[in-house]
Amino acid sequence: xxxxxxxxxxxxxxxIFLIPFIVTYVVFQLVPLVSTVYNSFFENYRSxxxxxxxxxxxxxxxxxxxxxxxxxxxFANTMIMWVMCFVPQIIISLLLGAWFTDPSLRLKCQQFFKxxxxxxxxxxxxxxxxxxxxxxxxxxxxxxxxxxIGVLDEAYKFMSNVWSVRTLIATMNCLMWFGxxxxxxxxxxxxxxxxxFEAAQVDGATATQIFYxxxxxxxxxxxxxxxxxxxxxxxxxxxxxxxxxxxxxxPMRSSMTLIMYLNKHLYSxxxxxxxxxxxxxxxxxxILSLIVYKITVKEED
Amino acid sequence: xxxxxxxxxxxxxxxxxxxxxxIAYIVLILISFLCLFWFYVLFINATRSNAELGxxxxxxxxxxxxxxxxxxxxxxxxxxxxxxxxxxxxxxTATLATYFSTMTAYAIHAYQFxxxxxxxxxxxxxxxxxxQVTALGFIQLIGKMGLDNTAIPLxxxxxxxxxVFFYMKQYMDSTLPLSLIEAARIDGSGEFKTFNQIVxxxxxPAIAVQAIFSFVASWNNYFxxxxxxxxxxxxxxxxxxxxxxxxxxxxxDMGQVYMMIAFSxxxxxxxxxxxxxxxxxxxxxxxxKG
Numbered sequence: 001x002x003x004x005x006x007x008x009x010x011x012x013x014x015x016i017f018l019i020p021f022i023v024t025y026v027v028f029q030l031v032p033l034v035s036t037v038y039n040s041f042f043e044n045y046r047s048x049x050x051x052x053x054x055x056x057x058x059x060x061x062x063x064x065x066x067x068x069x070x071x072x073x074x075f076a077n078t079m080i081m082w083v084m085c086f087v088p089q090i091i092i093s094l095l096l097g098a099w100f101t102d103p104s105l106r107l108k109c110q111q112f113f114k115x116x117x118x119x120x121x122x123x124x125x126x127x128x129x130x131x132x133x134x135x136x137x138x139x140x141x142x143x144x145x146x147x148x149i150g151v152l153d154e155a156y157k158f159m160s161n162v163w164s165v166r167t168l169i170a171t172m173n174c175l176m177w178f179g180x181x182x183x184x185x186x187x188x189x190x191x192x193x194x195x196x197f198e199a200a201q202v203d204g205a206t207a208t209q210i211f212y213x214x215x216x217x218x219x220x221x222x223x224x225x226x227x228x229x230x231x232x233x234x235x236x237x238x239x240x241x242x243x244x245x246x247x248x249x250x251p252m253r254s255s256m257t258l259i260m261y262l263n264k265h266l267y268s269x270x271x272x273x274x275x276x277x278x279x280x281x282x283x284x285x286x287i288l289s290l291i292v293y294k295i296t297v298k299e300e301d
Numbered sequence: 302x303x304x305x306x307x308x309x310x311x312x313x314x315x316x317x318x319x320x321x322x323x324i325a326y327i328v329l330i331l332i333s334f335l336c337l338f339w340f341y342v343l344f345i346n347a348t349r350s351n352a353e354l355g356x357x358x359x360x361x362x363x364x365x366x367x368x369x370x371x372x373x374x375x376x377x378x379x380x381x382x383x384x385x386x387x388x389x390x391x392x393x394t395a396t397l398a399t400y401f402s403t404m405t406a407y408a409i410h411a412y413q414f415x416x417x418x419x420x421x422x423x424x425x426x427x428x429x430x431x432x433q434v435t436a437l438g439f440i441q442l443i444g445k446m447g448l449d450n451t452a453i454p455l456x457x458x459x460x461x462x463x464x465v466f467f468y469m470k471q472y473m474d475s476t477l478p479l480s481l482i483e484a485a486r487i488d489g490s491g492e493f494k495t496f497n498q499i500v501x502x503x504x505x506p507a508i509a510v511q512a513i514f515s516f517v518a519s520w521n522n523y524f525x526x527x528x529x530x531x532x533x534x535x536x537x538x539x540x541x542x543x544x545x546x547x548x549x550x551x552x553x554d555m556g557q558v559y560m561m562i563a564f565s566x567x568x569x570x571x572x573x574x575x576x577x578x579x580x581x582x583x584x585x586x587x588x589x590k591g
Contacts, residue, residue, distance in 0.1 A: 013492040014412030018420060021405040025461035028454075029427070032438030039437060092332065099325045104318050107325060115577040116333045118584070122573050124521040126539040127565040130546055131343055134558055141342055144357035175336060183584045207321065229429065236431045239523045239539075243546050259433050259524070266437060266528060274437050282434040289429035296425060 033282070040275030046268070053272065061276035070261065071277070077166075077249070078257045081241075082234030084170035089178045090226070096178075097185035098211055103194075117179035125176065125239035132168055133159070133244050159245075162254040169241050169255055177233070181226055188222035189215060225295045232288050235281065238263065343566065346559040354555045369556040373564070376557060378541050379533055380564060386530075387520055387537040390455050394519040395512045398459040399469075402511070403504055406469035407496055411482055421470075428463040433524060440528055450531050459519070465511045472507035510583030513576060517569060538565045 040061055044054035065071050096117070099105055107113075120128070135142050136158040143155040158164045192215065200210050216223075238259040241249065247263070249256025258281060265274030346354060347369060348362040373380060409421050432439075443454040477500065485495045501508070523539035530536050536544075545553075545561060573580065 010486070010492065011412045011414045014408045014414040014417065016492075017404050017408035017412075017496070020401045021424075021461050021466070024401075024458060025427075028439065028442075028458040029432075029435055029461065032435040032442050035438035035441055036435055039441075095328070096332070099329075105322050105325060107322070107329075111578070111581075113329050113333060114581050115574070116336050118577070118581050119570065119573060120336055122517050122521075122569050122580075124523075124539055124542070124565050124569070126521070126523045126542045127562050128339075130542050130558075131339060131562050131566070133546065134346075134555070134562070135339065135342060139355070141346065141354075141358040148357060179336075180584065183581060207317075232429050232431065236433055238433070239521075242523075243543055246546050262433065262436070263524070263528075266440065271437060271441075278434045278437050282430070285430055285434060289426060292429050293426050 036275050036278045036282075038275075039271045040279045042272050042275075044272045045270040057272070061272045062280070065273050065276045065280075071258075071280075073253070074249075074256050074258050074261045077253075077255060078235060078237055081166055081170050081173070081237060081255070081257070082231065084166060085173040085177070086227070086230055086234065089174045089181055089230075090223075092174075092178050093181040093185050093226075094216075096182045097189050098215060100182075100186050101189040102207070104207075114179075114183065117182060119179070120175045121177065121180050123176065125172075126243045128172060128176070129240045129243035132172055136168060160251055162251055165245065165251065165255045169237075169244060172240050172244075173234075173237070177230070181230070184226055185219065185222065188219050192218050221295055221298070225292060228288050228292050228295075232285055232292070235259075235285060235288075340566070340570065343559060343563055347556070347563040349556060349559075351554045351556050354559075365556055366560075369554075369560040372554060373557045373560045378545065378561065379536070380538075380541065380561065382534050383536055383538045383541045384564075386452065386535060387539075390452050390526075390537060391516045391519040393456045394459040395516040397456065398462040398465050398515040399508045399512045400501075401460040402462050402465035403469050403501065403508060404496065405466045406473055407500055409470060410473040410477065411479060424463045424466055428467060436525065436528060439525075443529065449529065450535060452530075452535070454529055455519070455522075455526055459515065462515065465515060468511055469504065469507055472504065477503060506579075507583075510579055513572075513580055514583075520569065 039054075041056060041058060042054040043052060043057045043060065045052050096113075099107060100110055100114070134140055137143070138155045138157055138159070142158075143152065146152040147155070156164075158168060196214055196218075197210060200214055205213070236259055237257045241255045241257055242260055242263070245255055247260065249260055258277070262274060262277050262281070265271075265277060342358070345358075345360065345362050348364065348366040350363065350365040350368065353363055353365070405424075409417060439454070440449075443449055448454050481499065481503075482495060485499050490499070521539065522537075523543065526537045527540050527543065530540060542561070542565060545558065
């Protein structure tokens with residue numbers, strides 16, 4: 001009896017230790033979330049010097065933002081740049097991960113290579129974008145290098161071509177994230193029972209066969225995890241295109257992403273449309289997060 | 302006959318391993334080059350004067366490093382303020398995030414209570430929700446609280462960092478035996494004291510890794526600070542970079558522009574190179590186990 005009450009007395013500390021987290025989360029995440037949703041049902045913006053609203057308009061903001069044509073375009077831009085970044089990223093990461101974990105290759109300087117490929121992940125994205133902007137400027141070092149070695153006759157205008165801007169953005173993100181993906185995939189590959197590889201080798205399987213028949217299928221859960229988390233990150237694409245294009249998403253808003261669009265509404269204080277956009281993004285990332293949660297919990301058990 | 306065959310197969314395999322190893326090294330060197338090239342050019346260009354930069358690229362550094370630095374320091378951008386603001390915000394964010402996430406993880410790890418499972422599930426589910434989707438309400442809230450244009454809304458929310466929590470929980474599962482806490486209780490240590498004096502020191506390796514990650518994330522953060530901070534003196538480095546981009550940059554001394562970028566990037570690179578061993582091995586611990 002006495003012992004039990006003592007245990008209960010200890011366990012109330014579980015609640016006490018949770019207080020800071022819960023209070024902070026409720027104040028700075030949940031309350032803002034609720035008020036964002038609330039805002040999305042009101043017409044509330046500035047037109048010149050006159051303040052319009054807030055007036056309750058129901059789902060009108062959602063209809064406006066979906067029908068005025070910008071949202072689908074920006075969603076497509078975001079997705080195009082994500083695919084351009086993710087496909088090379090996952091191929092390189094799988095390849096490097098397979099090489100690093102292959103015992104028969106015995107690669108030297110692994111620590112050095114891992115350090116180097118992870119490095120871009122820690123770089124300030126805005127400074128990295130600014131760096132690329134100056135390097136790829138019309139009179140920047142890349143153009144002068146390419147002209148010096150005779151690849152180009154005159155400067156290529158990287159910043160005025162739809163696909164070169166998108167490629168630059170995708171390249172920067174790919175560089176920043178492939179190291180992280182490689183290390184995650186490596187952990188997954190090292191978790192695979194080595195006796196499976198040995199058995200396959202005894203049966204005469206080649207390295208390629210082992211990779212496709214054993215490594216890839218066993219890696220599927222972690223691959224899905226990497227893909228969905230990358231997709232969630234891809235939907236948040238902001239710093240790099242914002243700085244590279246100075247917030248315009250030029251040329252012709254072809255590199256304008258969803259969060260840049262949201263940022264515009266936040267700056268112009270159009271809380272109605274901004275709210276509707278936030279809620280849409282919340283629902284999409286919420287669904288994706290649920291999938292990640294399911295995978296994580298399955299791995300836990 | 303059979304022995305002969307397998308011997309031929311053996312040499313074949315050796316040759317193929319050799320070829321694969323050569324390919325692997327070539328690709329790795331190429332990729333490492335792609336990762337480092339930009340920072341090399343940045344370093345070179347930060348040492349060159351505006352006139353030299355106008356004359357095209359050369360791979361050797363020049364001697365205007367100090368000059369660019371002095372010009373930048375005495376220029377219009379408040380970079381020292383920016384650095385100081387970034388530093389204060391990042392250090393406090395890292396401290397709060399690691400201390401309170403460890404505390405949250407400890408609550409879930411060491412105690413049995415009714416809402417335990419619910420809380421754990423809840424935190425895991427919200428872990429991936431980006432802060433951008435609640436930014437609108439967040440800005441309105443801090444406006445009402447009178448915290449607009451202060452560093453507080455960039456620091457205090459770090460107390461609730463689900464991703465750091467998850468990492469700490471994983472680490473505790475593998476290294477913190479409940480019997481130890483039990484022993485501390487028998488010795489008469491209070492729960493809060495046990496946490497601070499026994500659990501925290503044991504968690505040092507995990508705290509170090511997460512402190513670095515939280516610091517870097519906060520140091521690099523642009524979206525929220527740009528919405529919260531308006532006064533030049535209070536701005537952080539990423540906002541100053543954005544300002545540099547928005548200015549008519551052709552009028553700028555390009556040597557200074559490169560110096561400014563170098564100034565925001567190289568401190569992190571240097572710290573990373575010193576601590577890289579711990580960082581790279583620390584990445585995987587907080588994610589799914591393979």
